[in-house]
Amino acid sequence: MRILFVFSDYLLDWYGGFSSVLFDFISELRRRCDVRCVFLAYKHRNVSFPPGIVDAVFSPECVFEAFSTDARILECAASVRAGCDEFVRTFMPDIIHCNDRQSFLPFRFDRHVLYSSRMIFQDSVLSSVITDIDFYEEKLERCAVGNCDVLCVSSPAAANLAERLSGGQCVPVVVPPGISYGKSALYRTGCESECLYVGQKEFYGGSSSGRKKINSVKKNSGSGRTVHVGFFCGNGGSGLAERFVSAVRRLGGDFKRQYKPEYFLYAVYGTSEKTHPLLYDFPHFDDVTVIQNDFSEDAYGHSDIAVISSACSPLDAAGLFAMRTGCLVLILSGGELPLYAKPGWNCILVTDDAGALSETVRDAVQNFEKYRFVRENAVRTALFWSVERSASAQHFVYRQLYLDRVSFLNSAYRAEERMLLEKYRRSDDAEKAICAQRELFLCSGIVDFLLKQRKYRKILLLTGACSPEKVQFPSQVESFSVLNESDYGFVVRPECLPFDDGEFDAVVSAGSWETVIEPCGALVEMQRVGRKTVVILYNSGCPHSWQTFRMDDEKDFSVLSGTGWEMVSAPPDISCIAGDLYRPVVFEEKSSVSCFHNAEFQSETQ
Numbered sequence: 001m002r003i004l005f006v007f008s009d010y011l012l013d014w015y016g017g018f019s020s021v022l023f024d025f026i027s028e029l030r031r032r033c034d035v036r037c038v039f040l041a042y043k044h045r046n047v048s049f050p051p052g053i054v055d056a057v058f059s060p061e062c063v064f065e066a067f068s069t070d071a072r073i074l075e076c077a078a079s080v081r082a083g084c085d086e087f088v089r090t091f092m093p094d095i096i097h098c099n100d101r102q103s104f105l106p107f108r109f110d111r112h113v114l115y116s117s118r119m120i121f122q123d124s125v126l127s128s129v130i131t132d133i134d135f136y137e138e139k140l141e142r143c144a145v146g147n148c149d150v151l152c153v154s155s156p157a158a159a160n161l162a163e164r165l166s167g168g169q170c171v172p173v174v175v176p177p178g179i180s181y182g183k184s185a186l187y188r189t190g191c192e193s194e195c196l197y198v199g200q201k202e203f204y205g206g207s208s209s210g211r212k213k214i215n216s217v218k219k220n221s222g223s224g225r226t227v228h229v230g231f232f233c234g235n236g237g238s239g240l241a242e243r244f245v246s247a248v249r250r251l252g253g254d255f256k257r258q259y260k261p262e263y264f265l266y267a268v269y270g271t272s273e274k275t276h277p278l279l280y281d282f283p284h285f286d287d288v289t290v291i292q293n294d295f296s297e298d299a300y301g302h303s304d305i306a307v308i309s310s311a312c313s314p315l316d317a318a319g320l321f322a323m324r325t326g327c328l329v330l331i332l333s334g335g336e337l338p339l340y341a342k343p344g345w346n347c348i349l350v351t352d353d354a355g356a357l358s359e360t361v362r363d364a365v366q367n368f369e370k371y372r373f374v375r376e377n378a379v380r381t382a383l384f385w386s387v388e389r390s391a392s393a394q395h396f397v398y399r400q401l402y403l404d405r406v407s408f409l410n411s412a413y414r415a416e417e418r419m420l421l422e423k424y425r426r427s428d429d430a431e432k433a434i435c436a437q438r439e440l441f442l443c444s445g446i447v448d449f450l451l452k453q454r455k456y457r458k459i460l461l462l463t464g465a466c467s468p469e470k471v472q473f474p475s476q477v478e479s480f481s482v483l484n485e486s487d488y489g490f491v492v493r494p495e496c497l498p499f500d501d502g503e504f505d506a507v508v509s510a511g512s513w514e515t516v517i518e519p520c521g522a523l524v525e526m527q528r529v530g531r532k533t534v535v536i537l538y539n540s541g542c543p544h545s546w547q548t549f550r551m552d553d554e555k556d557f558s559v560l561s562g563t564g565w566e567m568v569s570a571p572p573d574i575s576c577i578a579g580d581l582y583r584p585v586v587f588e589e590k591s592s593v594s595c596f597h598n599a600e601f602q603s604e605t606q
Contacts, residue, residue, distance in 0.1 A: 001033040001402050004093035008040040008102035009047065021317050021387070022099070023053050024180040028391035033398065036091050040080055040103050058083045069136050073105065081106040094402050101137070104144040112401055115148035117141070117162055117172070138165075145170045150401050150409065152394070154317075156418050157336035163415060171410040173397055174418070176339065176489055177317045178390030179324060179382065227365050230264045230303030230327075232318065240309055240332070241265055246354035251362055261365045262286045266299050300325045305364050307332065307350075307357070317385075319347065324382035328364055328371050332357070340385050346377040393489030396498055405496065408521065412496035416517045416548075421491060424465075424483050424515075424546040431545060432465045438581065439466035439511040442537050445577035446508050447477055450533070453573070456505035460529060462494055464511030464544075478504070482512040483546070494522040499529040506533040510582075513538040514547040524562045527587065534565070534587040535574065541581045557585050566590050 005026060029035050041047065041059045060079040066072045084106075088096075095112045098104040104115050145151050146166040152175045153159045159172035231244040248263050255261075264287050289299065300306060306322035307330045319338055322329045329347040331337065343349035348371075350360045364371065400409045424432075443461050450456045451474065461479035473479060486492045494509070495518050507530035516522040526534045536557070543550060551557070558567045570584040578584045 001095065001398055002091060002093045003029065003033050003035045003398060004088065004091060004096045005029070005035055005037045005099065006040065006096065006103040006107065007037075007099040009042055009044040010100050010102040021177070021179055023050055024387045025178070025391060025394075026053055028387050029394065032391060032395045036087075036093070038084060038087070040106070042076065042102060056084065056087050058087075069132070073136065073140070077105040077108070095398055097398075098144070098148070101140045101144050104148065105140060108143070108147065111149075113148050114150045114152060114397070114401060115144045116152045116175075117145060117158060118154075141165060145172075149406055150397060152397060155336070155338055156422070159415070159418060160336075171414050173409060173413045174339075174490065175393045175397060176385065176390055177320065178385050178387040178489075179317050179320045180387045181324075181383070227259070227261045227304045227368055228264060228302055229261055229305045229307065229361060229365070230266055230299060231307045232266045232299070232309075232322075241267065243352070243354045243357065244307065247358035247361060250354060250358040255362065255365075259365050261361075264289065264299075264303065300327060303327050304368065305330060305361070307361070320382050320385055323347070323378035326375050326379055328368065328375050329378055330357075330360060330364065340381050342377075342381075344374075346374060346381045348374065389489040391489075392487070396488045396490075399498065400496060408496040408525065411518050411521045412493035414517070417491075417493060420515060420517065420546060420548060421483065427545045435465040435511060435544060436463075436467070439463045440472070442510040442577060442582065443473070443479070443508060446510070446535060446537070446574060447473055449571075449573045449577070450506050450508070450535075451476065453571075454506070454533070456532070458504045460497075460499070460504040460507045462507065462509045462512040462526075464515055466511060482515055493517075495525060497525050497529050501528055502531040504530050506530055506535065509534075509536045509538075511537075511539075514544055514549075517548060519549070519551075520560045523557070523560045523587075527562050527565050527589075530589075532589050535570075536585040536587075537578055537582040538585065539581065540583045554583065554585055557587075561587060564590055 007022065026035065026037055036055045037053055039047070039049070039054045039057045041057055045057075045059055047057075058080055060076040061083065062072070062075045062079050064071070064075045066075050088110075093112075095114055096107050096110050097114045097116065098107055099116050100118050104113070107113050142165055145162045146169045148170075151162060151170050151172045153162055153172045154175060154177045156174055159174055162170055162172045231241065233241050244265065266289050300322050303322070303325075304327060306327040308318055308322060309332050319329055319331065319341060323340075323346060329341075330350050331341055331343070331347050332350050332352045337343075337349070341347050341349075348360060348364070350357050397409065400406065440463075443463065443466070447459060447461070450459055457476055459477045461473070461477060463479065463481045464483050465481070467481045467484045480486050480492045482492060482494050484491065488498060492498060494512055494516050507526045509526065513519075513522070513536050523534070523536075526536075538551060539547065540552075554567075561567060565587045566589075568586050568588050570578075570586045574584045574586065
């Protein structure tokens with residue numbers, strides 16, 4: 001695939017520079033497909049980039065005398081598109097990836113345009129009062145989310161906001177954020193007095209090189225040392241900064257003299273100290289720093305406790321940066337938590353008021369050593385949410401757009417899917433464990449039957465609560481859970497399977513059918529990737545707490561089936577394996593039906 005990746009200088013106005021996440025993401029995409037990167041310089045024409053990132057830079061050369069804002073926007077878009085036309089025609093991209101709203105309009109009428117909504121949380125789209133300029137920014141965002149071929153966002157919260165902004169006319173696909181290994185806690189400078197041990201077996205994600213390098217994570221903080229508390233405001237964070245200042249004032253001078261904590265405020269680019277007048281009258285605040293580029297690594301590296309807002313950054317990765325350096329991360333409530341945040345496991349959730357924040361900071365400073373477990377898990381989380389994982393998920397979306405399978409993508413990842421996964425995450429762990437054991441038993445029996453009786457060479461297993469390890473099945477079997485994350489970087493749904501036509505001899509669904517959102521599309525997808533047989537074992541007992549629907553009549557399946565397939569009676573072996581709790585439904589490709597009955601007869605005679 002040939003990907004034209006386009007981004008503009010819009011982020012410079014917010015952060016004074018570009019995040020390393022963006023450059024790492026582009027580099028990782030280049031390992032998976034042919035990528036050409038174009039930078040649109042609307043205002044800042046003298047921008048330097050790391051080598052090997054940007055292939056071409058284009059700026060508008062406006063000649064039309066425009067007075068209205070709409071006319072100037074359209075003139076700039078037309079000028080930029082004309083300027084890069086030769087580059088586009090020479091490269092002939094299969095997909096154009098517009099990474100921000102300012103880069104979308106020039107490619108509005110091109111084919112296969114993917115749009116990543118990066119700034120939807122950062123500006124006046126969230127505000128009840130907007131200026132004239134904000135109004136046009138919102139118009140651009142609304143145009144982009146409603147007219148692109150595929151919309152990608154970095155969190156469910158951003159997906160919900162995009163749907164509201166477009167009036168329900170878009171289907172956002174959540175592509176998880178990711179960061180590179182970078183300067184992790186292993187390379188923190190300073191005292192060697194403390195070590196956070198993160199064993200290699202815990203690294204269930206991230207790059208293989210990362211797994212080889214890391215055996216322990218060092219942290220520049222130990223018993224009896226000064227604890228540095230950093231507050232990261234985010235965009236327009238003057239209100240948050242004032243709450244933090246108020247919280248520190250509540251701690252008082254006696255606490256500071258006894259425990260000697262140091263307090264630092266990190267304000268985003270474009271926010272000066274003058275925005276926070278309370279700081280001038282507060283002697284306990286040690287420093288105020290204006291930083292750029294998604295908050296620098298040094299700012300997180302200098303902090304032992306990082307207080308951040310639950311509002312998402314442009315790449316939803318602010319908390320990951322803090323976790324990567326081994327900080328104790330305190331997340332203020334008030335918004336939807338990032339997917340990677342698990343309060344009590346890798347971070348601490350704090351009520352968004354000065355009183356609760358002061359008490360939490362007090363406890364964190366006094367009992368810093370007791371939070372070692374949380375900090376170790378935070379490092380593991382940051383390593384798992386890697387840029388490789390993010391690029392893998394993005395590549396999956398590219399492939400669906402390249403194959404003109406956008407309708408399947410939209411069917412699989414609409415709002416109902418996000419609600420289903422959230423309901424599953426909140427379900428009782430005991431119920432999940434019981435269902436996982438049942439599914440594993442069913443899969444083992446069906447796989448054994450298909451390999452020995454049918455002599456199949458390649459089988460796909462789709463489970464629900466069960467996340468089977470590949471070592472539990474023969475090498476001919478590929479398994480995925482439609483409720484838990486896969487190697488692709490997110491949950492693979494039965495309505496949009498990432499496989500070629502006829503890639504498997506058989507597809508077995510055990511625990512996954514109860515989770516489908518669109519039954520007809522899911523069954524047709526299973527029949528698309530399975531050349532000969534599709535076996536569905538669906539729950540006939542008490543519904544699961546996350547179950548989407550029930551089918552009490554097996555004849556309903558025949559209505560959903562695609563052409564060229566026939567529903568046949570399940571052989572005794574499969575019926576015996578299914579037992580009383582599950583009902584087996586078997587589909588055969590019509591040219592394979594006679595073969596199936598021969599295998600069934602041989603099974604009965606044996």
